[in-house]
Amino acid sequence: MVPTAYYLILAAMLFSIGITAFLIKRNVITIFISIELMLNAVNLTFVASAHMWHQVSGQIFVFFVMVVAAAEAAVGLAIIISIFRTRQTLNVDEIDLMKL
Amino acid sequence: MSHMPYSYIWFIPLLPFAGFLINGTLGRRLPRAVVGTVALLFTALPAALTAWLWTTMCATGAPISIESSIRPSGFDWIAITGFHADFAFAVDHLTLIMLAVVTGVGFIIHVYSVGYMAHEEGYWRFFAYLNLFMFFMSVLVLAANFLLLFVGWEGVGLCSYLLIGFYFKKASAANAGKKAFIVNRIGDFGFLLAMFLLVAHFGSLNFTQIFHSVAQHPEWLGARFLTAICLLLLLGAAGKSAQIPLYIWLPDAMEGPTPVSALIHAATMVTAGVYMVARCHTLYDHSPVALMVVACIGAATAIFAASIGMVQHDIKRVLAYSTISQLGYMFLACGVGAYAAGIFHLLTHAFFKALLFLAAGSVIHALSGEQDIRKMGGLRTRTPITFWCMSAGVFAIAGIPPFSGFFSKDEILYQTFISTNPLRIVLWLVGLLTAGMTSFYIFRLWFKTFFGKPRFEQSGDGARGGVHEPPWTMLLPLCVLALLSVAGGWVGIPSALGGNNGIERFLDPVFANGAATEAAAATTGHGLELVLAVVSVLVAVAGFYIAYVFYYEKPGTAAALAERNRRAYNLVNHKYWVDEFYRNLLVTPLLMSTRGVLELVFERGVVNGSARASASATRGLAWLTRKQISGNIRSYAGWLAIGAAAVMAVMLFGSTLWGAR
Numbered sequence: 001m002v003p004t005a006y007y008l009i010l011a012a013m014l015f016s017i018g019i020t021a022f023l024i025k026r027n028v029i030t031i032f033i034s035i036e037l038m039l040n041a042v043n044l045t046f047v048a049s050a051h052m053w054h055q056v057s058g059q060i061f062v063f064f065v066m067v068v069a070a071a072e073a074a075v076g077l078a079i080i081i082s083i084f085r086t087r088q089t090l091n092v093d094e095i096d097l098m099k100l
Numbered sequence: 101m102s103h104m105p106y107s108y109i110w111f112i113p114l115l116p117f118a119g120f121l122i123n124g125t126l127g128r129r130l131p132r133a134v135v136g137t138v139a140l141l142f143t144a145l146p147a148a149l150t151a152w153l154w155t156t157m158c159a160t161g162a163p164i165s166i167e168s169s170i171r172p173s174g175f176d177w178i179a180i181t182g183f184h185a186d187f188a189f190a191v192d193h194l195t196l197i198m199l200a201v202v203t204g205v206g207f208i209i210h211v212y213s214v215g216y217m218a219h220e221e222g223y224w225r226f227f228a229y230l231n232l233f234m235f236f237m238s239v240l241v242l243a244a245n246f247l248l249l250f251v252g253w254e255g256v257g258l259c260s261y262l263l264i265g266f267y268f269k270k271a272s273a274a275n276a277g278k279k280a281f282i283v284n285r286i287g288d289f290g291f292l293l294a295m296f297l298l299v300a301h302f303g304s305l306n307f308t309q310i311f312h313s314v315a316q317h318p319e320w321l322g323a324r325f326l327t328a329i330c331l332l333l334l335l336g337a338a339g340k341s342a343q344i345p346l347y348i349w350l351p352d353a354m355e356g357p358t359p360v361s362a363l364i365h366a367a368t369m370v371t372a373g374v375y376m377v378a379r380c381h382t383l384y385d386h387s388p389v390a391l392m393v394v395a396c397i398g399a400a401t402a403i404f405a406a407s408i409g410m411v412q413h414d415i416k417r418v419l420a421y422s423t424i425s426q427l428g429y430m431f432l433a434c435g436v437g438a439y440a441a442g443i444f445h446l447l448t449h450a451f452f453k454a455l456l457f458l459a460a461g462s463v464i465h466a467l468s469g470e471q472d473i474r475k476m477g478g479l480r481t482r483t484p485i486t487f488w489c490m491s492a493g494v495f496a497i498a499g500i501p502p503f504s505g506f507f508s509k510d511e512i513l514y515q516t517f518i519s520t521n522p523l524r525i526v527l528w529l530v531g532l533l534t535a536g537m538t539s540f541y542i543f544r545l546w547f548k549t550f551f552g553k554p555r556f557e558q559s560g561d562g563a564r565g566g567v568h569e570p571p572w573t574m575l576l577p578l579c580v581l582a583l584l585s586v587a588g589g590w591v592g593i594p595s596a597l598g599g600n601n602g603i604e605r606f607l608d609p610v611f612a613n614g615a616a617t618e619a620a621a622a623t624t625g626h627g628l629e630l631v632l633a634v635v636s637v638l639v640a641v642a643g644f645y646i647a648y649v650f651y652y653e654k655p656g657t658a659a660a661l662a663e664r665n666r667r668a669y670n671l672v673n674h675k676y677w678v679d680e681f682y683r684n685l686l687v688t689p690l691l692m693s694t695r696g697v698l699e700l701v702f703e704r705g706v707v708n709g710s711a712r713a714s715a716s717a718t719r720g721l722a723w724l725t726r727k728q729i730s731g732n733i734r735s736y737a738g739w740l741a742i743g744a745a746a747v748m749a750v751m752l753f754g755s756t757l758w759g760a761r
Contacts, residue, residue: 019737019741022734022737023734023737023738023741024734031733092732092733092734093732095733096732
């Protein structure tokens with residue numbers, strides 16, 4: 001039996017990697033992937049907790065997160081494609097139209 | 101049955117108010133004829149109601165004292181524990197006389213205005229204001245408590261301001277309106293303080309309650325709080341009735357249209373102060389000091405204003421100073437305890453002064469706006485009806501028997517002479533001298549306007565006919581008022597002259613305390629009264645004769661006399677420099693302190709400073725937060741992560757940091 005703490009540590013590591021990648025990467029697709037990584041780290045926490053407390057609600061919540069993530073991936077990819085079509089770049093530092 | 105007319109009393113003020121609403125809201129779009137009809141209708145009905153009220157009251161015979169006040173339920177205004185004021189009206193004999201003056205003379209002047217204002221801009225505005233004035237004035241005289249009286253008091257002040265500044269495009273008119281309003285404000289401040297004192301001492305502002313409780317306590321005679329109340333009320337009355345030291349607004353108020361001068365600044369509003377003093381006679385009777393002050397202020401104002409009036413050249417200003425002077429007489433009468441004589445003079449003065457103003461308006465109208473009596477003359481043959489009407493007013497104010505002014509003025513002088521006032525002889529002499537001056541200045545006006553050679557520019561065009569009589573809407577009111585000026589005094593012919601002194605009998609229920617003067621009159625007998633009457637008539641005739649010599653027989657005499665006494669003439673001609681005195685003593689320091697202290701320190705420092713400080717603080721904060729919005733998506737994410745970390749840190753370690761709950 002793997003202790004719950006291991007799952008949580010793994011989830012924390014995944015989340016930190018996600019954040020770090022989000023902050024340092026410039027490519028929009030990479031940033032997008034790091035967001036997915038963070039979402040999955042949260043999912044792992046949910047599942048681990050649900051297992052620990054013998055509660056099914058955490059598991060159900062994961063399904064919701066996955067559905068939202070799928071929808072978000074679809075919308076996000078569409079945005080990325082249209083950005084690429086108009087600007088021929090995926091570098092976020094150059095996409096700063098809303099800067100004051 | 102006794103309640104029958106009472107339920108209609110509410111219509112006396114409310115009808116003019118309805119007229120004001122109609123003309124004030126729709127008047128701009130209505131034709132002039134409709135505006136005039138509405139204004140006339142809504143002032144004629146209250147006059148008719150007053151007449152009806154008068155007949156029903158006199159028919160019952162019973163004196164309607166203030167106790168039988170009309171208080172329809174459901175008209176509570178302020179009702180808190182320990183204090184109560186409501187929209188209550190009361191009618192007694194004093195109110196009846198005032199109502200008759202206000203609605204009757206008011207209606208006559210409305211008729212005149214229809215003709216006088218026919219060619220003026222803002223016709224509807226004028227009648228809306230005039231009707232509003234009638235509303236407030238009726239409220240003032242009908243009020244059964246000080247608070248409601250104060251509402252009317254302030255309301256007529258407002259209308260006075262609006263109507264003085266009626267030609268608001270003219271700077272002098274606008275300024276005169278402001279002056280009247282501000283000077284009246286000083287008086288109102290006294291009135292307000294008096295009301296506070298009344299509430300503090302009596303817990304009520306009800307006339308009945310206060311006067312009753314004062315009458316119950318003869319030991320309060322000369323009590324200091326009563327003197328304070330009376331003097332503060334007198335300050336209010338001096339403001340409204342243009343007495344020393346607050347008279348300065350009335351001459352300037354002549355900037356308003358002439359019917360306004362006649363209605364507000366001669367017949368009704370300016371007499372509100374006299375009415376108020378008479379209404380509070382119970383209070384004044386308990387304060388000899390206040391009565392003394394009233395008498396002295398009245399006498400001083402009378403002679404002071406009359407002397408200024410002798411040298412003025414503007415026809416309306418002569419009449420304005422004359423009004424101040426006559427109001428001084430009324431105050432003198434009140435001050436010596438002869439309230440009925442004061443009200444009598446108020447009544448006759450309303451007739452003849454309204455007549456004089458309206459006739460002056462007719463003269464001004466005939467000369468197309470000329471107001472300088474030096475540029476008049478010879479109008480007797482050109483405007484004969486105006487001349488005869490004005491003559492009635494002139495003889496009335498000069499105190500020539502049997503015109504109305506003689507009886508009222510003579511009554512005041514007689515009552516002054518026999519009063520218990522320690523200064524009675526001085527006051528009487530001042531009054532007598534003023535009577536002579538009155539006679540002089542009014543005949544001077546008369547001679548200069550109507551006699552001698554015409555000194556105005558003869559207009560050549562025959563189309564308008566040059567100098568002409570006004571239309572009948574203006575002449576008819578003149579004739580009615582002329583009749584009243586001749587006969588108005590016959591209601592108060594003293595018993596010494598074979599009359600029955602009707603008006604004083606009529607007012608007896610109100611001024612029941614006047615029994616003392618009655619007793620004094622009985623002991624002195626009729627001989628003294630006759631002698632005094634003869635003396636005052638002689639003085640009036642002397643005034644007439646001097647004016648006759650100066651301005652008719654040898655027209656240059658007055659100018660030569662003025663030349664010889666240049667300094668004295670200058671002093672009087674510049675109205676004793678009172679306006680300048682006030683300007684240097686009060687207005688200039690006030691303006692300087694306002695500019696120096698309030699504007700520099702408060703306005704620029706505090707008001708502007710705080711506004712600027714808050715603006716720059718906002719700007720600084722905006723600068724800080726704007727730095728954050730870099731447009732760099734990773735910096736946003738970084739801030740987000742730091743924020744999340746901070747929240748987590750608080751959640752995890754917060755309890756250890758700030759102690760466990």
